[in-house]
Amino acid sequence: TKRNLPDHFKKYRHVWVFIELERGQVHPVSFELLGEGRRLADQLGVQLAGVVLGPPGDSTRHAVAEAFAYDADLVYLVEKPLLTDYRNESFTKALTDLVNTYKPEILLLGATTLGRDLAGSVATTLLTGLTADCTGLDVDDDGSLAATRPTFGGSLLCTIYTLNCRPQMATVRPRVMRMPQRSNKRIGRVIRHDLRMLEDEIVTKVVGFLSDGQSENANLAYADVVVAGGLGLGAADNLQLLKNLAQTIGGDYGCSRPLVQKGWMAADRQIGQTGKTIRPKLYIAAGISGAIQHRVGVEGADLIVAINTDPNAPIFDFANIGVVADAVSFLPALTEVFIRRLAPGNHIRLVN
Template identity: 50%
Template sequence: MAEPKKPKKPRGKAQLIPGKCIACGARCQSACPVNCVEMTDAGEPVILSDKCIGCLKCIKVCPAEALEIQFTPEELAILEELAKQQGGVAAEEEPDEEAQALAAMLSAYRGVWVFIEQTEGEAARVSWELLGKGRELADAIGVPLSAVVLGEQVEHLCHEAFSHGADQAYLMDAPVLKHYRTESYLRGVRHLIDQHQPEIILMGATGLGRDLAGAVATVVKTGLTADCTGLAVDDKRNLMQTRPAFGGNIMATIMCDKYRPQMATVRPNVMPMPEKQAGRSGAIIRSDCPIREEEILVKVLEIISDKKKDHVDIAGAEFIVSGGRGMMGSDNFGILKELADELGGVVGASRSAVDAGWMPQDRQVGQTGKTVRPKIYIACGISGAIQHLVGMQDSDIIIAINRDKNAPIFEVATYGIVGDLFQVVPAITAGIRALKAQRSKKVA
């Protein structure tokens, strides 16, 4: 007598768990083999259940576990019957050797590192900013925060790193590291990673940091997210790296959940500077330098400084008056300079103004320019595209001047003025001059 045919195991349908999607950049949509995933304007998936085949591919690639399989009551009954026939043990509960190997590899990496960028013994400000964010991440997952210092006669930077929040510092001090060269620093950082296996490495998104981070990530075969504007960790110790995506139209959260270390670069002035704690100490872990000068093909013949007397660093300015397409031409930026001079600040520009040739590229504020965090940011004739907002939205006070009352810039502005900037800006300048004159009379 033939045995009764076992019912086919149901596969169910994928569905979104409300509130868990992080808009990672449509991973689920790209993984779906039957095109049953559509994306909303907010970057969240919509599952077309009539097309879903329950293949689990979207669920496996989701870094936030925001998708699950839903079964009908009839399908649940079949699953229960199959479980009874198998003695109560479902096939999914069998050990997954691949998953176990991945878990073992991930657990071997521990610690948060911040690379201390330095030039001739002077640290870049972004390094201290990253130590502040690194402190938050390290405390969240219960690991030490380490500074990574490479160079010649740079031990003083280790002590400065302790005052900015580091628990310990890995120091590689050698003449071959006096000047930055990709090959020497790459081999030095790679040596430290192989020895100590950190789970997170943060670097500044400067010219040096971008060059080194990309080289290190390539060699150690891990992921790298550039120009992050936000960093956090989830309950599985994955680094949640937020940055603008699709031309700056959305903010995507990227995760590197199957590789270590997790690497990210962050622009200067994006993260707040941590409060300096004088007298704070930590352990210095010295490492021998595995690099010999004769092994490095690139030689530094001369250092030519780009610090000019007329050079303006808008990233460090406390007062910025920026102009956009509404300025109508380069000559009109003169009224912004008058206001900036009265405030003791500098003139900035949006990308559209720079592309039009009205201002030099080093004055550009935004995703493809400089990230700024001044005390006062005055946006004149700037509509407020997200590429620009990313670079200035953390200013203490934002004053927006625009004729369009619906301009996006007003959504982030502390104070908004709807009007003709060619009348408003001179009026503000005149008002400041009058106040200064009154103050001078009182002092006299």
């Protein structure tokens, strides 16, 4: 921990959050991390900085403004055309250069595909520690970062420290941390940094992007209402019952891992430790036993409803409301009741 830190690392101060900007959009995990970063910075009595890497233009300017709106004290900015698309080479160089110049003590990134790709390279370049997929971040008595993450499929948690190296780096999955309040804080101090790199030095070129498509791209992790099914649904055809309910209540749908393995649902709809973490206002699980690997992905939900034929299913240990029933006959009934309660005039149009 901090006591044994070599002297040259003692100048590493302040908390940084990497602001993930891709195709013009800031990933919301960046705001969640600014919320956490704020808390850590306040505890340490240091400043919170956002790091924005992007091409010159509106989207980068917007990302800078948003970092302040989510309470950053300052922003480090590298603005270059060759940062238009994410490439490991250019982003790794830009971020490591910043770290080596301004020396943060804590650097947080989202555990997205981009964040994990970048964090691994940056930590190796800096020869420092990187704690993956954390679910809790805290500052110890002596000012060290205590990063907690699930282990062995979520059945245990472990707290990890980075000794004798700086910065202390960690990644956190989207939706694990609470979304903080946005304010109208004005843009503050922006420190611009150069990137000495030419396009020719970057081996990898982005030649295309295939979007998942507008309708399929419903962002499960950020849905307010999620309905999910497990093996208890019995057959792939019954997934339609889930989708009907999800559509009726304006939610998205997902599943437990076995349904992905069976090819019943796409992998990016899997919820849980090796899938997505969700944090909806309402989560309805039908025919899901509630294994620990599933549980860790849904515990942040405000209200968990479980439908299961087995009164002893582990899901009832962490659900708020339980219904011991056959999901296949119960889901259509539930859908109808919702239709009646929510939009009485639409009754005839929606039941078909």
